[in-house]
Amino acid sequence: MKVGFARVSTKEQELNLQLKQLNDFGCEKIFYGKQSGVSVKNDEKLKELIDFIREGDQVIVCRLDRLGRSLKSILNVIDSIHHKKACLNIIDGSLNTGNDNPFSNAMINLCGVFAQLERDLIKARTAEGRAEAKAQGRHLGRMPALSDKQATELYKAKLNGESVSALARKYSVSRATVHRTFERINNKEK
Helix, strand or coil, X not given: CEEEEEEECCCCCCCHHHHHHHHHCCCCXXXXXXXXXXXXXXXXXXXXXXXXXXXXXXXXECCHHHHCCCHHHHHHHHHHHHHCCCEEEECCXXXXXXXXXXXXXXXXXXXXXXXXXXXXXXXXXXHHHHHHHHHXXXXXXXXXXXXXXXXXXXXXXXXXXXXXHHHHHHHCXXXXXXXXXXXXXXXXHX
C-alpha cells in the first residue's frame, strides 16, 4: 500500500500541491497537517503514520524535509519506517529506501544532511534579521496590549486606588497584564 505524508509549516501555506502529487502517485491513504517540522504536532502526525503502516508498504513524500527539519528527526522517522518493514519513497525519485544498498543508505544520510543545513541557514538568517531590526530600534515580538498612554493612565488609576479587576475590564486586558504593566512602570519610576 502507498501511504502519503504531506506537511506545510504554517497555516498560511497550502497543502493542495503536495496532496495532488501524492494522489497522482497512487497513495491510498494520506496523513497531512499544517505544523512545523520540529513541533510536537508533527511528531504526533508521524506517529499516526508509523502506527498505520504495515510490512511491504511504501511511505511516499514529495520532499524529504516534509518528514522533519533536523537530520536526527528525519533519520529517526526513516528508521521507524524500516522497523515496520516498509520503505520510504520520495516522489521526485531522489530516494527510495526499498533499494537496500550502500548507495541508497549514503543518499539517505546525504539528503538528511542537506535538510539540516537548510534548517540551520534559515535559523542563521532569522537571527541576523532580528539583530539588525534590534540595532535599528524596531520592536520585536508581540505588540504590547496597552499603548504607552494607556499604560500611564492605568498606572495612575491604580495609584489612586482603582481595583485591578476594574482596570482589567476598562482596558480589556487580563488581570496579569494590569499587574505586569503596573510593575513595569513602577520600576521605571524608581
